[in-house]
Every structure is written in structure tokens, then in C-alpha cells.
Amino acid sequence: MENLNFEATKYTPEIKLDATSGIISLVGKSYPENTFEFYKPMMEWLENYFEENAQDVTTVNMEIIYFNSSSSKLFFDFFDLLDEAKDDNTIKINWIYDEENESAEEAGEDFVEDFEDLDIELVTK
Amino acid sequence: MSDDRERRKAERAERREKERASTTNDRREEESNQEENKLVGEIDELKITFNMTIDKLAKDIKRQDKIMSRADKRQRKEYDELQDRLVEVTALQESQKKLMDSFIELIAGAIDAKSKYTGGHCIRVPELSMMLVKEASNSDEEPFKEFKLESEDELRELNIASLLHDCGKVTTPEYIVDKATKLETIYNRIHEVRTRFEVIHRDLTIEALEKKLAGEDVSTVDAWLEVEHKKLVEEYEILAIANVGGEYMKDESKEKIREIASRTWVRNFDDTLGLAHEEKQRVLLEKSETPAVEQLLSDKKRHIIEREYFDYEEYERFGFKTKVPENLYDLGELTNICISAGTLTYEDRFKIQEHVVMSIKMLEQLPFPENLKNVPLYAGSHHETLIGTGYPRQLSAEDMSIPARVMAIADVFEALTASDRPYKEPKTLSASVKILSFMAKDKHLDPDLFKLFLSSGIYKEYAKDRLKPEQIDEVDISQYL
Known part of the structure; x- marks a missing residue:
């Protein structure tokens, strides 16, 4: 399975989907013009990955410093996908944020609350 | 007998019929029961799916609410921050403007003070x-x-x-900028010129004494000296007045000045001594052996300060049209004292x-x-x-x-x-x-x-x-x- 990388832009984060190491990382800002369009390749890649290519342990590192509300919505969908995959896979999620970034902190808390069965760790920088 | 048999047969048949009928009924009942169970099962499944959908919908609505309220909160915060930042930037701009204004006033004040x-x-x-x-x-x-x-x-x-x-x-x-008299350079050279007049004044006195020593008539010599001294003092006054540049200098006045300037005095000292490099170079242009006969006022090569560098191209590029003099300065004594108007x-x-x-x-x-x-x-x-x-x-x-x-x-x-x-x-x-x-x-x-x-x-x-x-x-x- 091929890895998938997106460079960061002014409006979108850097995305690295590494099937070999099982490390998924999203770093940067997220307020694309069309959020669902932008993240579609990532979501498809993940479905494919968890269906047949997942590593023993999958680590998700998310460091989103700024995001719009449709990105929040997409992240919920993203966690839904992980939530479905968790029974057959070991998934570790790090939600990384600057301690002064209140929005990122609150979003992380929302995810923890909504996905009790997922292993989400809030990591301050 | 046969009737009995018939009857029994009939009874059996009836019984069988009954049995058969009863079995069919049972079976029918059973079948109907099975169908019912299936329906109930389907309904239950539907219920579960429905409930799950409802749950998911409810969850989605909850999430949606959460996202909205977070977004609202963030928006408010961002707007507040923006407002605060705007206030800060405005204040900063104001203080920078004040600083710039003060700086400009400082420069204006410095020019005035200079x-x-x-x-x-x-x-x-x-x-x-x-x-x-x-x-x-x-x-x-x-x-x-x-x-x-x-x-x-x-x-x-x-x-x-x-x-x-x-x-x-x-x-x-x-x-x-401050040149208040014609002979002024860094100082008013009228003092230097006056000293030359003093020298000539004494020279005249000496000349008179020499005449007397040579046996000339004392009273004639005294009368001569008095006339010469008076003339010299008058000439200095004319020159001194011209130096101030109070009024327009007519051609005849310039002629008179030239006549006065043509008086001579004897310089016994080397005038290249005690000079800084630059001035020395200029004075050396016309070094003369002492004793040297000097004019009272003169225009010499040393009085011309050459323009070392001037960017004519830039001057033109800026659109400046005023003609640029060939030399930077002309300190010529005669040239300066003969300035027609002003200094x-x-x-x-x-x-x-x-x-x-x-x-x-x-x-x-x-x-x-x-x-x-x-x-x-x-x-x-x-x-x-x-x-x-x-x-x-x-x-x-x-x-x-x-x-x-x-x-x-x-x-x-x-x-x-x-x-x-x-x-x-x-x-x-x-x-x-x-x-x-x-x-x-x-x-x-x-x-x-x-x-x-x-x-x-x-x-x-x-x-x-x-x-x-x-x-x-x-x-x-x-x-x-």
C-alpha cells in the first residue's frame, strides 16, 4: 500500500499517512475551502488501510493548531472510522496542542468524551 | 353386522377425517405462528436499526451542537482578540506617529538651532x-x-x-549660510585686510622718517605724511563699507575699490608656513620668494576651491535645472569685495x-x-x-x-x-x-x-x-x- 503525503498549505495541514510504520500524522491549520473534498483521499486511504493493510499498532498524531467547524465535524467522522476499526486493531491517538491553545484543548476533550473506547491521549507541548 | 361395520367404518372415517382435519388445523396454526414470529423478529430488527439510527442522529445532533457552540465560542474569542489587537495596533500607530512627529520637530529645531x-x-x-x-x-x-x-x-x-x-x-x-560680509570665509577677513592697512600706514611713517634722515625738509615731509595717512584711512573706510554689502555696488565704486586694492605692501614671511595640507597645496600654486610685493587685495589661484566631485547625472535625474558653478567656492578678495548686491x-x-x-x-x-x-x-x-x-x-x-x-x-x-x-x-x-x-x-x-x-x-x-x-x-x- 502506498503512503500518502500532503504538504501543508496556508489553509491545510501537512498530512502523512505511512502504511509501513503505521503512523498517521496531521500537523498544521485546517480551514480548507471544501473540507470534505480535501480530506476525502485521506478517509479513503484509512478505510483501505484498516481493511487489509493495518500494522499491529497504528499511531495517530494530530497537532491541529487552528481549525474551522467543518474540520471539527470531519475529525468526528475520522474518529468514528477509528472507533469502528479499533476492535480489530490497536490504535493509539495523540491529540497534541499548545497549552495556550484553548480551542485545541477543548476539541481534544470533546473527542475523549465522545469516544470513550478509543485510546486518545491529550498531549500538551 | 354389515350395518355395524358400515357404521364403524363410517365412524373411523369420521374420526380419521376429524384427525386429519385437526392435524391440518394444527399445522396451519403452526405455520401462522411461525410467520408471526418472523414478523416480530423483523420488527425487532427494524426497531434496533431504528433505535441505532436515532441514537446516531441524536449523537450527531449533539456533536453538531458541540461543534457549533465551540465554533461560536472561538469566534467570539477571536473577535475579542482582534478587537484588542486593533486597539493595540491603533495605540502603537499613534505612538509611532507621535514619535515620528517629534523626530521631525527635532530635526526642524536642530536646523534652526544650527x-x-x-x-x-x-x-x-x-x-x-x-x-x-x-x-x-x-x-x-x-x-x-x-x-x-x-x-x-x-x-x-x-x-x-x-x-x-x-x-x-x-x-x-x-x-x-551666515556669510554676513563679503570678505567673510570662516571669519571676516576684513581684520586681515585692516592689518595690511596698518602695515602700509607704518610703511608710510617709515618712509617719512627715511625722507627726513635723507635731509628732506621736515615740515614738507610731515605735511606729505598727513595727507597720505588721511588718504589711507579714507580708503580703508570705503573698503570696510563695501565689505558690509548694504547697498548695490555700482561700476564706479568697483573701479575705486580696484584702485585701492592695487596698493602694495611688502611681505617678509613665508606664507606657506602654518597651513594645513589642503590650504598649503593651494598656496603653493603661487609660492613666491620673500620679500614679496603683495597687492592690498587680490584674486589668486589659491582662492579658488575646486569642485571635487559632483554627480551631474543624478542632478539631472532629479530634474534640477539651476546651473552648477564650475568651482565650489571663489574666495578671491577682489571678487568678493566687488560683489554687486548682498554678500x-x-x-x-x-x-x-x-x-x-x-x-x-x-x-x-x-x-x-x-x-x-x-x-x-x-x-x-x-x-x-x-x-x-x-x-x-x-x-x-x-x-x-x-x-x-x-x-x-x-x-x-x-x-x-x-x-x-x-x-x-x-x-x-x-x-x-x-x-x-x-x-x-x-x-x-x-x-x-x-x-x-x-x-x-x-x-x-x-x-x-x-x-x-x-x-x-x-x-x-x-x-x-
């Missing part, structure tokens, strides 16, 4: 400019009907230009005028923001006229905006009325207005602005603030309107 010649000129010209430009802007009369200069930025632009209009003067040598040579005059060139070059270098972009233009036009006779660009009426014309009037009027210049007596208000009127008539200043200056009473208002009581006299403005 030379007694300018006094408080750079600080006072803006006052006059602002008064006059506001009046022109408020005027509904032609030609100012269409002219509006009201915004804070526009006024600030003119104020800054007025404050900095003479900034180039920091590069003008003080002894040129400045052609070279000195250019050096003075060059202050505008320098002002423009300096101001053009500053990255003025869009709202102050006219500062160099306004500041650089204060010595221009409406007929192409000004400097340094020899602009004409169409090139001169109203603010530039305003500054030109402010510049002249301040200079005329100033009472803080050591080289001249302060002029009265009426005399100053009169000179202004000549300049307006000659189109050196804008005649309409000059009239507005009078009719609005600005001249009076300014005089009350800035002139000495003894300068303020009655001005009959009707003759000028």
Missing part, C-alpha cells in the same frame, strides 16, 4: 502654511473654490513638508540654493507612506516661482500645487518679519507686506494666495503672535487687493 541665520524659521513656517492653506481650503471664491485640503492626513503632509523644507541646510556650511558670490549663492537640492534628495530617500508622499514635492518647491525663475527645478505655474505655493509665501513672509536674525533689523509688518506684494506682482509668489493672505487677516493674526510690538504697524491692504 544657524542663527534661520532662527526659528523651520518651526514658524508651518504655522503660516497651515493658517493659509486652511483659509484657501475654506474659501468658496475662485480660484480656491475647488481646492480642498481638509483631511488630517493632507494637513499633516503639508505640516511635515513645512517643518522639513530646509532640512537640506544641515549640509550647507555655516559660514556660507554672496555666484558660488556661494549656489551653495545656499543647493539646500533645496539637498532637502529634496534627503526627503526623497525617506520611505514616506502613501498619505505623506507629497512631502518631498511640497518641501522642495518653496523657492520655485510661477514663471520658471525659481530653483532648483525652475518650475512654472502648472507644476506648482496650491500647498507648494502656500509654503513659498510662508517661507518668504517668515524670513522678512523674523526678528531673530543677527544680520538684519526686523522689518515692519507693512514693509514686509510691501515686499510680498512686489514678489506677487512679479509672479514669484502666487498673487491670489497673497490677496487671500491679506483679506483673511492671516498676516495680522500671525504678526500678533510672532512679531515684536514695534514691528506691527498699520497696513493699508486695500492698495494690494
Whole structure:
């Protein structure tokens, strides 16, 4: 399975989907013009990955410093996908944020609350 | 028997029939039961799916709510931050503006402080400019009907230009700006010339004594000496008066000066001693053996200070038109004492005028923001006229905006009325207005602005603030309107 990388832009984060190491990382800002369009390749890649290519342990590192509300919505969908995959896979999620970034902190808390069965760790920088 | 059999048969048949019927019924019942169970199962499944969908929907709605309220909260926070930042930036901008304004005033003050010649000129010209430009802007009369200069930025632009209009003067040598007599260089050379007169005076005395020693008639010699001394003193007085440059020097006066200058004295000392390198080089151009016979006043090669470097290309690029003298300075004694009007040579005059060139070059270098972009233009036009006779660009009426014309009037009027210049007596208000009127008539200043200056009473208002009581006299403005 091929890895998938997106460079960061002014409006979108850097995305690295590494099937070999099982490390998924999203770093940067997220307020694309069309959020669902932008993240579609990532979501498809993940479905494919968890269906047949997942590593023993999958680590998700998310460091989103700024995001719009449709990105929040997409992240919920993203966690839904992980939530479905968790029974057959070991998934570790790090939600990384600057301690002064209140929005990122609150979003992380929302995810923890909504996905009790997922292993989400809030990591301050 | 047979009946019994028949009956039994019939009974059996009936029983069988009954049994059969009962079995069918059972089966039917069973079948119906099975169907019911299936339906219930399907309904239950549907219920579960439905409940799951409802749950998911509810969850989604909850998430949606959460996302919205978080987004609202963040938006509020961001907006608050933006507002705070705006307040900060505005305050910062304000303080930077203040700093810039103070800096500009400091420069204007420094130019004023550098030379007694300018006094408080750079600080006072803006006052006059602002008064006059506001009046022109408020005027509904032609030609100012269409002219509006009201915004804070526009006024600030003119104020800054007025404050900095003479900034180039920091590069003008003080002894040129302050050159109050013709023979002045760094000091007034009249003292040196007077010493030569003293030498000649003694030479005459010695000559008289020698005559007496040689046996000439004592009383004849004394009479001769008295005449010669008197003549010499008179000649010095003529020269000294000429040095002040108070009045226009006619050709015959120049002739008289040349005649006086042709007197000789004997120099017994090496005049290349005690000089710094540069001057020594110049004096060595005409080294002479001592004793040397010297003219009382002369123009020598050593008096010419050559222009070492001048960027003519740049000069042209800036659009400067004033002719550049070949030499930087001419310190020639005869040349200087024979200056027709004022105290400045052609070279000195250019050096003075060059202050505008320098002002423009300096101001053009500053990255003025869009709202102050006219500062160099306004500041650089204060010595221009409406007929192409000004400097340094020899602009004409169409090139001169109203603010530039305003500054030109402010510049002249301040200079005329100033009472803080050591080289001249302060002029009265009426005399100053009169000179202004000549300049307006000659189109050196804008005649309409000059009239507005009078009719609005600005001249009076300014005089009350800035002139000495003894300068303020009655001005009959009707003759000028």
C-alpha cells in the first residue's frame, strides 16, 4: 500500500499517512475551502488501510493548531472510522496542542468524551 | 353386522377425517405462528436499526451542537482578540506617529538651532502654511473654490513638508549660510585686510622718517605724511563699507575699490608656513620668494576651491535645472569685495540654493507612506516661482500645487518679519507686506494666495503672535487687493 503525503498549505495541514510504520500524522491549520473534498483521499486511504493493510499498532498524531467547524465535524467522522476499526486493531491517538491553545484543548476533550473506547491521549507541548 | 361395520367404518372415517382435519388445523396454526414470529423478529430488527439510527442522529445532533457552540465560542474569542489587537495596533500607530512627529520637530529645531541665520524659521513656517492653506481650503471664491485640503492626513503632509523644507541646510556650511560680509570665509577677513592697512600706514611713517634722515625738509615731509595717512584711512573706510554689502555696488565704486586694492605692501614671511595640507597645496600654486610685493587685495589661484566631485547625472535625474558653478567656492578678495548686491558670490549663492537640492534628495530617500508622499514635492518647491525663475527645478505655474505655493509665501513672509536674525533689523509688518506684494506682482509668489493672505487677516493674526510690538504697524491692504 502506498503512503500518502500532503504538504501543508496556508489553509491545510501537512498530512502523512505511512502504511509501513503505521503512523498517521496531521500537523498544521485546517480551514480548507471544501473540507470534505480535501480530506476525502485521506478517509479513503484509512478505510483501505484498516481493511487489509493495518500494522499491529497504528499511531495517530494530530497537532491541529487552528481549525474551522467543518474540520471539527470531519475529525468526528475520522474518529468514528477509528472507533469502528479499533476492535480489530490497536490504535493509539495523540491529540497534541499548545497549552495556550484553548480551542485545541477543548476539541481534544470533546473527542475523549465522545469516544470513550478509543485510546486518545491529550498531549500538551 | 354389515350395518355395524358400515357404521364403524363410517365412524373411523369420521374420526380419521376429524384427525386429519385437526392435524391440518394444527399445522396451519403452526405455520401462522411461525410467520408471526418472523414478523416480530423483523420488527425487532427494524426497531434496533431504528433505535441505532436515532441514537446516531441524536449523537450527531449533539456533536453538531458541540461543534457549533465551540465554533461560536472561538469566534467570539477571536473577535475579542482582534478587537484588542486593533486597539493595540491603533495605540502603537499613534505612538509611532507621535514619535515620528517629534523626530521631525527635532530635526526642524536642530536646523534652526544650527544657524542663527534661520532662527526659528523651520518651526514658524508651518504655522503660516497651515493658517493659509486652511483659509484657501475654506474659501468658496475662485480660484480656491475647488481646492480642498481638509483631511488630517493632507494637513499633516503639508505640516511635515513645512517643518522639513530646509532640512537640506544641515549640509550647507555655516559660514556660507551666515556669510554676513563679503570678505567673510570662516571669519571676516576684513581684520586681515585692516592689518595690511596698518602695515602700509607704518610703511608710510617709515618712509617719512627715511625722507627726513635723507635731509628732506621736515615740515614738507610731515605735511606729505598727513595727507597720505588721511588718504589711507579714507580708503580703508570705503573698503570696510563695501565689505558690509548694504547697498548695490555700482561700476564706479568697483573701479575705486580696484584702485585701492592695487596698493602694495611688502611681505617678509613665508606664507606657506602654518597651513594645513589642503590650504598649503593651494598656496603653493603661487609660492613666491620673500620679500614679496603683495597687492592690498587680490584674486589668486589659491582662492579658488575646486569642485571635487559632483554627480551631474543624478542632478539631472532629479530634474534640477539651476546651473552648477564650475568651482565650489571663489574666495578671491577682489571678487568678493566687488560683489554687486548682498554678500554672496555666484558660488556661494549656489551653495545656499543647493539646500533645496539637498532637502529634496534627503526627503526623497525617506520611505514616506502613501498619505505623506507629497512631502518631498511640497518641501522642495518653496523657492520655485510661477514663471520658471525659481530653483532648483525652475518650475512654472502648472507644476506648482496650491500647498507648494502656500509654503513659498510662508517661507518668504517668515524670513522678512523674523526678528531673530543677527544680520538684519526686523522689518515692519507693512514693509514686509510691501515686499510680498512686489514678489506677487512679479509672479514669484502666487498673487491670489497673497490677496487671500491679506483679506483673511492671516498676516495680522500671525504678526500678533510672532512679531515684536514695534514691528506691527498699520497696513493699508486695500492698495494690494
